[in-house]
Amino acid sequence: MSANSVKKVRESLLMSKTELARKANVSPITIARIEKGMPCRMETQRKILLALGFNLADKNKVFSD
Secondary structure (H helix, E strand, O other): OOOEOHHHHHHHOOOOHHHHHHHHOOOHHHHHHHHOOOOOOHHHHHHHHHHOOOOHHHHHHHEOO
16 A cells, blocks of 8 residues: 555645545545555546645655555
């Protein structure tokens, strides 16, 4: 399982899992799985980065592969 900072970043933005899921156009279950460290597709990472307000170049600030 890969470590990521999705939960930390999401909480720092005072955003709920449901809100992030809606902005990223993924299911809340997907967000929960990713926050637990489960892997996800590159496309899902891209959607989450953009929904959190990051540029794609900032991938390493949220996801460490």
